[in-house]
Amino acid sequence: MVAVARGLDVTLELRARLDDLYCAYDDALNDGELERWPELFTDACVYKVMPRENHEQGLPIGLIYCESRDMLVDRVVALRETALYAPRIVRRITSAACVRAIESDGLRVTANFALFQTMPDRPSELFLCGRYQDRIVDDGGMLRFAERLCIYDSTIVPVSLVYPI
Amino acid sequence: MGNDSREWPDDGCSRVPNWIYTDPDIFARESDRIFGASDWLYVCLEAEIPKPGDFKRSQLGSREVVAVRDTDGAINVLVNRCAHRSMQVCTASRGSIKEFVCPYHQWTYDLGGNLLGVPFRRGYRGQGGMPADFRPEEHGLQRLVVTRRNGVVFASFGAPNESLETYLGDRMLGYFDRVFNGRDLVVLGYMRQRIPSNWKLMFENIKDPYHASLLHVFLVTFGLFRLDQKSSVEMDETGRHAVLVSRRGAQETNEATAQMRAFKPGFTLRDPRLLEPVREFPGDATVVLQTTWPNLIVQQQSNTLAMRQIVPLDAHSFDLAWTFFGYADDTPEMRQRRLRQANLMGPAGLVSLDDSEAMLLSQAGIDGNDDKVCVVEMGGRAVANEQHMVTETAIRGFYQHYRAVMDL
DSSP states (O other), rough: OOOETTTTTOOOHHHHHHHHHHHHHHHHHTTTTTSSSGGEEEEEEEEEEEEEEHHHHOOOSSSEOOOOOOOHHHHHHHHHHHHOOOEEEEEEOOOOEEEEEEEEEEEEEEEEEEEEOOOTOOOEEEEEEEEEEEEEETTEEEEEEEEEEEEEEOOOOOOOOOOOO | OOOTOOOSSSSSSSEEEEETTOHHHHHHHHHHHTSSSOOEEEEEGGSSSSSEEEEEEEEETTTEEEEEEEESSOOOESOOOTTTTTTSSSOOEEEEEEEEEOTTOEEEETTTTOEEOOTTOOOTTOOOOOOOOOOOGGOOOOOOOEEEETTTTESSOOOOSSOHHHHHHHHHHHHHHHHHHSEEEEEEEEEEEEEOOOHHHHHHHHHHHHHHHHHHHHHHHHTSEEEEEEEEEOOSSSSEEEEEEEEOOEEEEEETTTOOTTTTTOOOOOGGGOOOOOOSSSOOEEEEEEEEEETTTEEEETTTEEEEEEEEEEETTTEEEEEEEEETEEEEEHHHHHHHHHGSSTOTTTHHHHHHHHHHHHHHHTTTOTTEEEETTTTTTSSOBBSSSOHHHHHHHHHHHHHHTTTT
């Protein structure tokens, strides 16, 4: 569901397209279809994951810091073929997205996320929660993320962050 | 010791008993003898608290401290515990202040931890108040001995009988100064992960070059750290500190890589900018991982630099706190390179992800098997510097010192 900040003119059609984008994002990652994930970004996208403490202090380091769709693809291939990790299910629940501004370089949209992790033979538990800060553009008729910044609230990641947020 | 049958299984360090990773009594002894004695513990970088009044909380072993820049530029490290009723005095993780005020009864301390004021110390209208012989100077915040070298702050709970320089020894000091050569540092950001395994497994991991050629596809395939490259494992005289040093190699099939399942000759990056390191340190080493007893790993892998601080929580868990940094005079391109290469490190690192997951599995295998031992004799049973990676010598060096300190 997409909300719109007061005073912005966003058509119902655009809201529906945004809904589709957010839904496709959640589906790709919740279903473990990592290969579909980079397709939702532009070629020159920026994707970053960082703790809130870095964001608030203007510190640039990210746990994941990709500067192109190719880097997203590289990460997916690395996770599939090179990394060692215990199997797990990570399910995200994303709140209603809210269009905050319409700028010449894209829509500024935010949403909240909660990630729940289920390890084999363990109860499900809250893994990370936080906020997406997105810039979304029309890329040849498709809405795509030109920027997705994933800011998680805690300073501490339980063990490791395997899959993208 | 809770269990009198705790006896080290050999007369050296090529066998490590599993109970040192599980026993709460051993953990308590480590807290006293390793983290609470007179060793130099890593606290923070000076660049994190540049101005008078700037403070940052940190954890040394299981004790929480506050590092604060004093008005004269000195750095004080104070235990975060009010002298009155042991309440945490400082609740923010970082910030800037003029004095510390305990939230409970507003006892007030200066930046050196000296007790400045006690509300109603003389009572109210002749009633109550502290006894006449109460001496504020005896009730300050506990203050650690502090030393600094080229922007890095260390502190000790005891009275160190040696300077940081002597503590590190000439060889380790040389490697330390290679990264910390006096250039101003800039903090690029933090990462932190909680790993359900014993803290010593983290040190073992970074003292073990043997695993890197087998476990880490990324390091192996792209030649970032691989045992067919010119390498060395070096320690100080005691064995407590170590470095792994190596030089980058090519993505080529040879006698060594042919034996590595992790070597993927056909694996290429679609965006190779991730791995375009630039030489920036003297000499031909491209990676130096330095482990400093008892809580610090300094990471220089290509152009990514980080302090990794080990914070033991209990026998079965620790936090690994990463502080990524660069130099104040880095070009924008170098800054960007450091951010990019950080993709290899941290809780989501394309390399270090393997390690945190491996430690999880190590502890899972150790738990319930206190009567078993780990075999640490790759490269022999001695503790000696080596010019190759097919060795666990630095793990043996660590336990040689550990046994002496722990009286085991």
